[in-house]
């Protein structure tokens with residue numbers, strides 16, 4: 001199986017291609033002896049009609065000055081030289097390449113390649129490349145008859161929204177672009193800088209954010225394919241008729257063909273269309289202007305680049321096990337080098353060791369002659385649409401991956417037309433190149449994995465078929481594991497720890513061994529992948545699962561009101577995107593990047609985010625929404641709950657998930673039904689109004705969203721923790737005034753909704769007398785303990801005895817301990833569904849108001865670190881009355897997951913009795929040699945705990961304690977350690 005360089009034109013096409021190539025070869029051979037200069041190196045011309053100088057003279061000029069003369073127009077012809085061309089021809093031609101012969105003459109005279117734009121024949125904007133005006137009517141321009149038809153299918157109304165957004169995003173004036181570019185290079189940042197406080201910041205930020213453009217385009221094309229498929233009906237593919245002339249297939253029987261197609265150095269290829277003089281050179285697309293601007297970047301006097309980058313590197317190494325990123329960061333130590341990233345670099349640059357994503361400063365060290373070109377977001381969009389529209393003429397079995405990449409199922413097409421698959425691929429690539437002026441590569445295999453592998457072989461500007469009779473094991477063997485789908489830095493680290501780094505390594509071990517490292521599901525997939533097997537189907541109708549808006553540049557605030565204003569803008573932005581996607585959300589997540597305590601205040605990348613801790617907080621809604629007021633008010637509430645000082649914020653994002661289609665008729669709400677039943681059952685319990693009513697929410701909170709706490713301990717925890725937090729905050733603020741900010745009472749902004757540290761009198765008033773008394777007693781005691789803490793006496797014992805002890809797990813065995821019966825959960829009666837719903841119900845209660853686990857955990861989080869061991873002692877202390885569950889071991893019961901689920905989701909702090917019980921049951925499993933059951937139990941338990949709030953430290957401690965105990969027992973009884981794949985993710989209590 002050799003690389004298929006065949007152009008795919010089959011019998012008739014092959015002749016012309018051969019002829020063209022021969023003429024080119026003759027031309028090249030003839031030119032050498034007469035070569036005077038290499039002025040036109042990398043440039044090819046085709047002369048169309050009469051010109052002055054004549055075609056012969058132009059040919060001679062090219063010959064002696066290193067250029068190429070094409071006797072026929074080729075897709076890769078750089079320019080078509082002409083005086084004018086009849087309209088009828090123009091319609092099928094790429095106008096961006098038509099220039100006057102005078103350009104050749106002037107280049108020769110000036111002895112350098114001049115900008116060709118002033119010589120363009122067919123454009124109404126002589127100084128730039130002709131632009132495709134999406135959404136603009138044909139009559140808008142006098143020259144429209146001469147302009148190429150936009151390659152966009154205009155029937156698509158939703159797409160118009162995406163396009164409009166993109167169009168606005170790329171319509172930045174040059175001055176504005178310059179302003180943003182200067183942000184990273186200005187020597188006096190405070191004068192020119194635009195920060196998130198400026199009202200126009202967000203618009204400006206998104207205009208210039210490449211990641212925003214890539215993400216928007218990628219999501220847009222997934223939606224585009226869906227809509228093309230829905231609009232397709234029974235129209236068929238008339239363009240398939242053109243393919244009937246292709247080489248016939250020699251394959252007998254049905255063989256699966258999946259194609260992966262990807263543009264070559266996409267951003268660079270698009271950019272080179274307006275910079276042909278740079279073809280063949282090392283080129284990179286980046287915000288940095290390159291040259292001295294990239295090697296002599298002014299840095300804030302208080303920024304400590306080395307310290308900051310070392311912190312970054314350590315985080316990459318220790319948390320993500322990503323040495324590549326760590327090395328990249330360390331490469332940026334040089335004080336004056338630009339930290340702008342290279343979005344894409346040409347293959348000539350790659351030969352010098354430059355890679356996409358590298359810092360410009362570092363790249364310039366490797367290749368000082370590297371040329372940098374700016375972004376052309378409009379161009380990327382235009383080419384991407386042409387790519388998708390070209391493929392969709394032949395088939396709609398397309399899985400959009402990103403703006404420059406897709407998978408295409410070719411099996412039906414090839415069967416239908418009985419053509420050679422690679423002949424089709426060649427034809428398609430030629431068509432894309434001819435229409436866009438940009439090369440692409442394609443790989444074909446019997447599944448997605450192999451198709452993508454084949455593309456790697458094909459690049460640049462080629463195509464490759466991984467034959468069905470190829471020895472796949474041998475082919476896959478050298479492939480590094482991290483290049484397989486789903487293998488990220490942390491999984492590849494885990495694998496490398498047990499000596500597995502390539503597919504060949506995995507091929508040599510058993511599946512069981514791999515399962516003990518990764519767990520069943522991941523191991524099975526990886527095992528198959530390493531053998532070239534990939535069972536993933538192509539996903540044609542990818543529904544949007546998440547919509548987000550995030551800014552991690554320019555985030556500098558000093559007052560809560562500024563944060564609030566910004567959140568309102570971001571809320572509006574994310575809601576617009578949600579509406580454009582025709583979706584509604586049920587889950588609102590606020591992601592905040594906060595300067596890490598050890599990170600310098602001034603970041604070395606001006607207005608960048610520097611080293612941060614990431615905090616995520618979410619609200620789960622009862623009903624889906626696309627109302628900007630609802631979304632914004634939840635976001636404000638979440639920010640308020642985070643208690644973060646405005647000046648420490650470095651990045652803010654809103655992520656909307658659990659999306660529902662606006663058009664889908666809602667099914668009966670099972671949860672609502674369940675809540676009603678629970679409420680009925682708990683008529684005797686106290687009812688408490690939700691603590692917070694978002695100030696900005698114009699709509700009243702619906703009756704059913706008001707919270708009914710399950711147990712008095714929740715209310716107690718909430719109230720006592722508020723007091724505790726206040727006291728501890730005061731304590732901390734004294735030592736470290738800029739952190740542990742409390743939005744409450746800090747400013748007269750509308751973020752303020754409660755007075756600091758005080759029990760809400762309204763809630764207090766609604767409590768039954770006995771609880772109120774307990775709360776007030778507890779408050780006094782807590783404050784007294786805090787004072788003791790200040791004087792250095794450990795309050796741990798007292799605190800621990802006051803932490804509400806939930807009922808032991810043993811109670812969970814009694815059906816009456818749950819507020820739910822199976823009948824409450826109609827129509828589903830499966831136990832898994834019950835467990836799921838219970839978990840959701842519990843979570844929902846927390847989100848909607850109680851948040852008891854959050855409050856207690858916050859409270860524990862605030863405790864001085866030295867108290868953690870005491871807390872662990874408490875959790876793991878031997879309990880005299882360990883509930884006696886002899887046989888059968890509940891961890892061997894079918895529904896053990898339900899029990900664990902109930903235990904973990906319902907309790908803020910694991911009760912010692914329960915922890916003891918778990919230890920006892922697990923010991924029995926160790927003794928009975930039930931390793932896979934221990935593995936499954938621990939994995940499930942760990943996942944449950946990790947899915948709790950990140951600061952559920954008592955649970956983290958309990959789990960880690962359990963795990964280390966198991967290892968001890970393993971060594972003692974079995975003589976070896978178990979390998980647990982799940983670990984607790986908490987940087988506060990583990991480390």
Ligand SMILES: Nc1ccn([C@H]2C[C@H](O)[C@@H](COP(=O)(O)OP(=O)(O)OP(=O)(O)O)O2)c(=O)n1
Pocket residue numbers: 210211214262263264265266267268342343344345356357404405459
């Ligand atoms: N982290 C990223 C990933 C991608 N891109 C942009 C620039 C790329 O040109 C384009 C397409 O990404 P590819 O991974 O396909 O990379 P290229 O097309 O540049 O190179 P290749 O020829 O390897 O496909 O997306 C980016 O700016 N930042």
Ligand SMILES: [Mg+2]
Pocket residue numbers: 262263264265266404405
């Ligand atoms: Mg690409």
